Amino acid sequence: MNYLIRDANILGEQRADVLIRDGVIAQIGTELSAEDATVVEAAGQILLPGLVDTHTHLREPGREDAETVLTGSQAAAKGGYTAVHAMANSTPVADTAGVVEQVYELGRKAGWVDVRPVGAVTVGLAGEQLSEIGAMADSRAAVRMFSDDGICVSDPLLMRRALEYVKAFDGVIAQHAQEPRLTEGAQMNEGETSAELGMPGWPAVAEESIIARDVLLAEHVDARLHVCHVSTAGSVEIIRWAKARGIKVTAEVTPHHLLLTDEKVKTFDPVYKVNPPLRRNEDVLALRAGVADGTIDVIGTDHAPHPSESKDCEWAQAAMGMTGLETALSIVQHTLVETGLLSWADVARITSTVPAQIGRLSDQGRPIAEGEPANLTLVDPEARWIVDPFAMATKGRNSPFAGMELPGAVRATFFHGHPTVLDGELASARSIDA
Structure with missing residues (x-):
């Protein structure tokens, strides 16, 4: 599936749309359109590798x-x-x-x-x-x-x-x-x-x-x-x-x-x-x-x-x-x-x-640029949330930040173009054969 991340703030420096096709960043620009892509609204959010x-x-x-x-x-x-x-x-x-x-x-x-x-x-x-x-x-x-x-x-x-x-x-x-x-x-x-x-x-x-x-x-x-x-x-x-x-x-x-x-x-x-x-x-x-x-x-x-x-x-x-x-x-x-x-x-x-x-990982930590693997993270810097260890995905409840209000929240994570997290919640795993 293809995805269009709309109006993201890339590295906090550049507002743009990012089109993901076949696990790769296919295009970066403004007012991009893609009828076959699922749109992820990202206004006000920071896009990081x-x-x-x-x-x-x-x-x-x-x-x-x-x-x-x-x-x-x-x-x-x-x-x-x-x-x-x-x-x-x-x-x-x-x-x-x-x-x-x-x-x-x-x-x-x-x-x-x-x-x-x-x-x-x-x-x-x-x-x-x-x-x-x-x-x-x-x-x-x-x-x-x-x-x-x-x-x-x-x-x-x-x-x-x-x-x-x-x-x-x-x-x-x-x-x-x-x-x-x-x-x-x-x-x-x-x-x-x-x-x-x-x-x-x-x-x-x-x-x-x-x-x-x-x-x-x-x-x-x-x-x-x-x-x-x-x-x-x-x-x-x-x-x-x-x-x-x-x-x-x-x-x-x-x-x-x-x-x-x-x-x-x-x-x-x-x-x-x-x-x-x-x-x-x-x-x-x-x-x-x-x-x-x-x-x-x-x-x-x-x-x-x-x-x-x-x-x-x-x-x-x-x-x-x-x-x-x-x-x-x-x-x-x-x-x-x-x-x-x-x-x-x-x-x-x-x-x-x-x-x-x-770690010598050649396809991770890459620039957010056309032709690069779509390993990406969207974070809302204005969000505030209370740490609840029992609401976490990890089995461990031993968070030293329990009960603390923290800034910033991950809204989406893309792993080789596949959204593992959407709207701050786990979405689905990427197929091993993908």
Whole structure:
């Protein structure tokens, strides 16, 4: 079916009609007509390239009680995403060609977004020996990003070997920067709030020391490094220094680290327990500035759904993680656009164009131009909505933004020309054979 998106504001810069035929942007202009096309009225709405997430936990295989590829894909579509990178800490771990191909095929069968598996760096995430990196790269999933996310690759020799290995096929190692010896027993950010609450603290240096080590390793072997969920002002400074030096490093920040601080922990609500932990307000401001000046390249949701029993318990026993796919774009608008730090064109860069480049996704994050794949997102920037975790597509109810009024609402998502979301609601999946 063909679609005519009428009177959209492309990247917040150009009002135009966009005609979609056979999954491709066929024409952009004014007062376009197409008798065989379904019209989507978009006056007052921003048209962005489909969002791409560098950091999603879909839990399947093995933890379908928390999320499945299907439900996570639906949540992604509702959030405006057309592609996600599925992290490797499933059960079994995605450390073989067989497991990444399973996740890839589950994504194709679901048909809501492009699901690109992330392969584990080490066998079983144990940090002892490299996984089947080459086999995963050569598989049908064509894995290009590898990460032990949730666990740091703390052995420097192993990290060096991994960086060297992925150079052969232009892959990237995505590091969860956390020196384990400095965070044993830690429950929250180390600082005034942790001292006040009497909780074991998680020092910023635990993150910063690993980033400093790894950017030097990446420079030494001339390989690509991606830093997951940057959370401290010091980390931003190290990455800024590394980029000035010409090191091949990219970095992401989560929406929750752009807004929330460790003051939230005073509620003792485990919904605010996350890895890395919520930091100080000074860190939040430094992260925003890092996005604004390009030091931090992309927004990665770190969408981490959990079953209720893993969160509805005492803080010390609660699982770490927050959902994020369906609220990410609103948080970006709230913290970066409405504060004047970014334009909507900048938003397209950090949520779509650069994430696709990092993951080497050739048909995602493309310009909104004639002849390009029609992976598109329509957002109403004037809308306001109250976050209700029980109204979301994800299985996870652990949203830290529950009850909060947020700006901006995704009105439509087009995945290769097929509308997965219309009028803010799930429409239908794209046929696997389309």
